[in-house]
Amino acid sequence: MPSTAPALPLADVTVSDAALRRFLHGLPGVDAVGLESRAAALGTRSIKTTAKSYAIDLAISMIDLTTLEGSDTPGKVRSLCAKGAAPDPSDRSVPAVAAICVYSDMVREAKEALRGTGIAVASVATAFPAGRAARSVKLADTREAVAAGADEVDMVIDRGAFLSGRYLQVFEEITAVKAACGEAHLKVILENGELATYDAIRRASWLAMLAGADFIKTSTGKVAVNATPANTLLMLEAVRDFRATTGRQVGVKPAGGIRTAKDALKYLVLVNETAGDDWLDPAWFRFGASSLLNDLLMQRQKLTTGRYSGPDYVTVD
Amino acid sequence: MSDPMSDSMSDSMSDSMSDPMSDPTSEQPHTPERTDGSAMPKPEHATPLAVLKTYKLFIGGAFPRSESGRVYEVTDPQGNWLANAPLASRKDARDAVAAARKAFPRWSGATAYNRGQVLYRVAELLQGRRDQFRAEVAAAEGLSKAQARAAVEAAVDRWVWYAGWTDKVTQIAGSSNPVAGPYFNLSSPEPTGVVAVLAPQDSSLLGLVSVLAPVLAGGNTAVLVAGERTPLPALSLAEVLATSDVPAGVVNVLSGRTAELGPPLAAHQDVNAIDLTGAADPALAAELEATAAENLKRVRRPAVDAEDWTADPGTSRLLAFLETKTVWHPMGV
Known part of the structure; x- marks a missing residue:
């Protein structure tokens, strides 16, 4: 029996694999055409001048500045931390990012570099990005990251178990990782690109939220399809409906493929129009990105100076 | 005067339909079938419907309309409508700069010999479409047929001339410098980067080629603002560039108000x-020069007197957009 969320109105749906399946398959089907056209329509909003300036600063403060490469070095992590703390060294009015996201063995390095800045360290864990490892390994990975000082843990779900219908196994894994996290916030990566259908994304979102996720995250950034406006919109609807049902608020983090300020602003419109402005806060909405920050900074420079900026005026990552 | 492009298209089509044996290189001009933009050609022996050409911008190898959706009327010197051209906005200019920046590493990194071959091929294709350019240049500048022919021939010639300079400019602008030490000291010209080119207002093709080709020959990428009243040859030149081997983004062509772009x-x-x-306008030129100083752009000022585009161009335009890089290298003895 899972120990979390006994007070939730939906506690009874997680008592058995059959009950969980009945609940998840009882969620309304997703109108794919309607979802995509709604996401596309919201992407056509024009945001100008002061609203744009506000949105750019908000987007910067929502970034989980990420480096998840096999070639990551302590030096690269340190320079990323420095950039996250002062994204534009020539303009101290630029807000800091929300978190620095690294592999678990780099957490100590990042924690050290970020001391005193108030920026969180997020660590991917549970055999990221595939998630194909024994549960003991995943839990050990999580504990290591938290012990090293991670404030947030980004776990991947076991897509193999999810797609073969073993929902309770996925549920129990998330609750186990949540327990291993202790005080650290848990973000659950659904890896939408591997879930194949919108219905599956909706089910996975509810499954993760039922299991105690603090955030649901679209993707690892390591597969062909990452965050899209449509699948993020779907997840925003899920967190909105989940709060309406249970009273608990869950955050959303699109990750991968968001590279331009224009894209980021479209996502903020989705948040505002779907989940509402309660979610327009770094505590409840994040962008998992690396190159996005430079484009936001160039747009910000354009707004402050009136001149188009260029890649010569931001860091090389 | 009707749209020169659709004329030449319908002419060549009716040629081949009515008399397949006619000499395709015949330079006998055909009388325009329409006297204004709205009247349709006479339906004699199934003449195909004339298709008016939509002139478009050229950005990153694609032919988009202006982001703003605006167009403006292009007329000949007598005020007769020729076509609508896109009225580019500053956002189109921004997109063009982004495309030019993206194309810069590959174009500047190509060998000078390769750049020369690519540019020579542009001249080949330009020559192949000379009838179209003659008609457009004649309409744009109000030239006689002979004058337009001379202008197009000179433009092709000019392009070939600059194509030949790509692998020779280092010899005249580079040097091996004597220094007091055991070092080789070598200076060589390198491309500057993205160059914005405000094309001349008075010469729609020859002047255009004379300012564009030297920028490309040096290995720079260009954002070209066509002459405000005569943009059609520039927009057609973009079609030549698109079908040549010039990589996408190396040349981007905008039409619109020079004072706006x-x-x-x-x-x-x-x-x-x-x-x-x-x-x-000297006031505009002075303002642009002052603005350009902000990030230390290289600036080539407009000529004080009207330029003679038929004169020997020399290398000044070529050298204006090259940076000299000097390298010290130990002799190893």
Whole structure:
């Protein structure tokens, strides 16, 4: 029996694999055409001048500045931390990012570099990005990251178990990782690109939220399809409906493929129009990105100076 | 006067339909079938419906309309409508600069010999479409047939001339410098980067080629603002460039108001040089030069007197957009 969320109105749906399946398959089907056209329509909003300036600063403060490469070095992590703390060294009015996201063995390095800045360290864990490892390994990975000082843990779900219908196994894994996290916030990566259908994304979102996720995250950034406006919109609807049902608020983090300020602003419109402005806060909405920050900074420079900026005026990552 | 492009298209089509044996290289001009933009050609022996050409911008190898959706009327010197051209906005200029920046590493990194071959091929294709360009240049500038023919021939010639310079400019602009030490000291010209080119207002093809080709020959990428009243040859030149081997983004062509597109390009922090040849108004040229100083752009000022585009161009335009890089190398003895 899972120990979390006994007070939730939906506690009874997680008592058995059959009950969980009945609940998840009882969620309304997703109108794919309607979802995509709604996401596309919201992407056509024009945001100008002061609203744009506000949105750019908000987007910067929502970034989980990420480096998840096999070639990551302590030096690269340190320079990323420095950039996250002062994204534009020539303009101290630029807000800091929300978190620095690294592999678990780099957490100590990042924690050290970020001391005193108030920026969180997020660590991917549970055999990221595939998630194909024994549960003991995943839990050990999580504990290591938290012990090293991670404030947030980004776990991947076991897509193999999810797609073969073993929902309770996925549920129990998330609750186990949540327990291993202790005080650290848990973000659950659904890896939408591997879930194949919108219905599956909706089910996975509810499954993760039922299991105690603090955030649901679209993707690892390591597969062909990452965050899209449509699948993020779907997840925003899920967190909105989940709060309406249970009273608990869950955050959303699109990750991968968001590279331009224009894209980021479209996502903020989705948040505002779907989940509402309660979610327009770094505590409840994040962008998992690396190159996005430079484009936001160039747009910000354009707004402050009136001149188009260029890649010569931001860091090389 | 009717649209020169659709005339030449319908002419060649009716040629082949009515008399397949006619000499395709015949330079006998055909009388325009329409006297204004609205009247349709006479339906004699199934003449195909004339298709009016939509002139478009050329950005990153694609032919988009202006982001703003605007167009403006292009007329011949007598005020007769020729076509609508896109009226580019500063956002189109921004997109063009981004495309030029993206194309820069590959174009500047190509060997000079390769760049020469690519540019020579542009001249080949330009020559192949000379009938179209003659008609467009004649309409744009109000030239006689003979004058237009001479202008197009000179433009092809000019392009070939600059194509030949790509692998020779280092010999005249580079040097091996004597220094007091055991070092080789070598200076060589390198491309500056993204160059904004305000094309001349008075010469729609020859002048255009004379300012564009030297920028490309040096290994720069270009954002070209066509002459405001005569943009059609420039927009057709973009079609030649698109079908040649010039990589997408190396040349980007904008049509519109020079006074509207000049300032954002001069202020753009990612533009490395600007050629003000087309800034005919001295006040505008001075303003653009001052704006360009912000990020130390290379600036080529407009000529004080009207330029003679048929004169020997020399190498000044070529050298205006090259940076000298000097390397010290130990002799190893």
